[in-house]
Amino acid sequence: MKKLAVLFLCLNFLWSFGQEDIKQDFKPSTLNQPGQEYPMVNSQGYVRFKIKAPAADSVSVSLGLGGRGGTKLTKNEEGFWTGTTEGPMDEGFHYYHLTVDGGTFNDPGAKNYYGSVRWESGIEIPAHDEEFYALKNVPHGTVQQILFPSPSTDTSRRAFVYTPPGYHTDTDKEYPVLYLQHGWGEDETAWMNQGKANLIMDNLIAEGKIEPFIIVNTYGMTNEIKWGGIRDFDIKHFQTVLTEELIPYVDSHFRTLDNPENRAMAGLSMGGMETRMITMNKPDLFQYYGLLSGGTYSPEDLKAHDDLKLVFLSAGSKENPERVKQATKALNDAGIKAISYVSEGTAHEFLTWRRSLYQMAPLLFN
Amino acid sequence: MKKLAVLFLCLNFLWSFGQEDIKQDFKPSTLNQPGQEYPMVNSQGYVRFKIKAPAADSVSVSLGLGGRGGTKLTKNEEGFWTGTTEGPMDEGFHYYHLTVDGGTFNDPGAKNYYGSVRWESGIEIPAHDEEFYALKNVPHGTVQQILFPSPSTDTSRRAFVYTPPGYHTDTDKEYPVLYLQHGWGEDETAWMNQGKANLIMDNLIAEGKIEPFIIVNTYGMTNEIKWGGIRDFDIKHFQTVLTEELIPYVDSHFRTLDNPENRAMAGLSMGGMETRMITMNKPDLFQYYGLLSGGTYSPEDLKAHDDLKLVFLSAGSKENPERVKQATKALNDAGIKAISYVSEGTAHEFLTWRRSLYQMAPLLFN
The missing domain is CATH 2.60.40.10 (Immunoglobulins)
Structure with a gap:
């Protein structure tokens, strides 16, 4: 008991010492x-x-x-x-x-x-680097809420479409498109609200670091048991919505460059899992793949992906960054262009993914 | 005490009687x-x-x-x-x-x-009439979140712009614009979220009841003391944002019919007060005015408004609908085209305003 009392005093001292530093x-x-x-x-x-x-x-x-x-x-x-x-x-x-x-x-x-x-x-x-997602006095794109028909789920589904500054004024220009997915428990609002994806894009474009492109976010059907839940998740429902309903709608309602070399898919966490499954099921649809804290590809996974331009893999330094680095090396060794990024000092949270988008965006559509 | 006991028994009986009816x-x-x-x-x-x-x-x-x-x-x-x-x-x-x-x-x-x-x-x-704001399998417009520069408040301000179905595909067409304000305590999200203004418009357009137009919602600066609060509200701050910053931005970034006969302003509750103040300060900017549970105009108020096409006044039947009807009669007697609408069975709440928008929309821009 004496030892415990001393331990308690020590902990109490350390705690009060810590408190004084606040x-x-x-x-x-x-x-x-x-x-x-x-x-x-x-x-x-x-x-x-x-x-x-x-x-x-x-x-x-x-x-x-x-x-x-x-x-x-x-x-x-x-x-x-x-x-x-x-x-x-x-x-x-x-x-x-x-x-x-x-x-x-x-x-x-x-x-x-x-x-x-x-x-x-x-x-x-x-964050010490918060400037890259700050609201600044630069030209801003718009975030458009669309309701697209989904015969496979018998409803109109919601998506958010980021169109870059100039989309409404330079009306002849056509743009590449990134389909960007949220994680488990989240929905189509996550990337613009928590992720500040629109401000990240506005700032990158204003600084001339990227050519403008469109971003599309829709609900990945990740949260309900009816699509398999997290344990028995079945990609086929969302794959149908994305590839047979949303992409054709976006290509017919927005000025997109409607071809695989101008189409990317990426996602965070379970959205990365979805990206991996859909890109492997549909190797001819996208030519840029991004998994943000969302798994890896092996060279074997991608052997039929002849036109693939880039794989982007990322994680927070408090996650499992070694896995991402090793997978990137294995892909590069097999002649597949892959780039990894580790967000310093962050875990499985949104600053990892804001930074990942900021790193990935300049690598797309080159 | 005996009387009280009997009263209590009666109330209890009536209460339990009522409960059985649920x-x-x-x-x-x-x-x-x-x-x-x-x-x-x-x-x-x-x-x-x-x-x-x-x-x-x-x-x-x-x-x-x-x-x-x-x-x-x-x-x-x-x-x-x-x-x-x-x-x-x-x-x-x-x-x-x-x-x-x-x-x-x-x-x-x-x-x-x-x-x-x-x-x-x-x-x-x-509601028994909920079909008019239901999500249906009809062509849907988009709700665009824009960030427009506001030098007068030294920031980028947010607005939501409803563009009707066809806006993205029939790219030569130009549209009239309704500037539509929320009430006290609300913000620019109210008309699309609570008000379902986008679905009301989608349905009206699908049924051929209106020619498509654009709706713009921004924050009316109604809630903070720095703009005068509710007691000492000073319209000049919001009037500058709306008339000198937002309207020029919308007219330069969207395909609008940029003239007073194709521009309307309306608002609910305090947004009606704002509409009344701004339309009276700027008689040449809009030719359609709508006050939804938001006050009235007298003929004297509008004597210099030579090109005014329509005043729309509405209220819920549980508010003060007589005042709206009398004001409408006085305007009509003075030769001003005014139409009133009373929402049956509703108070100072959003069903009154959804219905008011549904009634007002077909009367605009004719």
Whole structure:
């Protein structure tokens, strides 16, 4: 027991030592709802919460250091529950939610983003390289919500189509298209909302780093049991929607370059799995493939893909980046052009994928 | 005391009598998050809630019959709080939120809509005339999110532009434009999300009831103190954004008919107030004006508006429809073409405005 007591004192000392280091320059998260002060983030990446629930017995936040079960809040005299993450969070976007007296709710201060098969609270830890996805005073493209007919699922399905600046004014120009998929638990809103794909593209185009292209996001049918769920996922349903319904609709309603050398498919996480399955089932449809934290190809996988221009593989440094690097080397050794990218200091989260898009976009359609 | 006891028994009897009348054909609200069973709505318009919060002491819902303070939920053995509204709700869309142990949260089962200066839960009571805003297998227009430069507010501002079916394929055609404003506490997302303006237009066009036109929604700067708040609202800030920044941007980036006879402005509630102020300050900019639950014009107001084609005034029957009818008569008596519309059985809510748009659209640009 004596040893335990000493250990406890030591831990307590280390904790208070850590706490003293927290800078008090907290600012509202950039993803807060209009006029909301909390949640706040400081320059080190600590997050501070403040939730009103005067009669609650316990309030905790799912956001916190890995494996430590989030952040428990304590009630102050005015009935607000407050608390700060035990340590700094990784740079970039994170989903989170509250647990209030055993129920799951969102933080009323934060905007919501679709992830984990629900609209979750979102927070942004400013990244040292955040300029590449910032809203700047540059020409902006538009994000078009389309409803395309889907006979195979007997409904009109939604997609978002990013058209670059100039699309509406230079009306003779035709563009390549990247079909870009979200991950499990997310939907077609993820890449533009959490991913800021439109701002990444606007900035790349304004800096002359890429030739403009179109991006299309639709729901990958990843979340419901009726399409196989995550365990028995069956790609054929989404493959039909994408290749027989969406692509022909986009090619007939937008000024696309309607051929494989101007068509790419990429996806993050389970969207990468989908990309891998569809590109292997349909080797003649796309000539650029991207798997972002979403698996790898072997040379064997791609032996019939004679016209393939590029494979892009990426991961966060806190994921399994070696696997991506090794797969890239094996592809290159087999004479297939492959490029890998590792996002430093990030895990299976959206900053990895924002950076991956930023790295991949200049490599497409060259 | 005896009298009180009898009264209590009577009330209890009447209440239980009422409860027996509730049909048990509850179905998930059409605005629920994917896979969520609750909230549910029955064919009479009663709403049933089920919220998990096993350790909470009280959970209530802001939705309920007018003036009765919402619906209190009771906890069952599994830790779920359940309850049903005391009576049927009006048809159409309603905002609501939960109060859990004194804190304000959203219903984790429902999707969120921006109203009351926060993202609120939304519920849909199926309306007898819901076909006019249903998603149907007809050609669909697109809803384009644009970011337009706003030197007066030193940022890029967001707007949504509905372009009708055919806009992307019949690339020589030019279209009239309706600038359509949301109400206080809402933002530029309201008309397409809550209002289903895109589906209303798609259906009207498919039925040949209107010639296609463009709709533009942007934020009316109604919610912050910096623009005067609701009490000291100063239209000049938004008027500059709309008339000097947004309209020129839309006219240069979309195929519009760029003249007053093909330009309309309308708004709901505070967006109607804004429409009234801007059209009176700028009598040469628009030739169609619509105030939806948003005030009236007098003949005196419009005496300098020589080219005015139409004033459209509307309200829900549970608002103050007489005022709208009288104003319309006074305008007509003065030789000004005005048409009024009263939405039966609705209050200051979105079904009133969906129906108003449906009634107003065929009257514009003729």
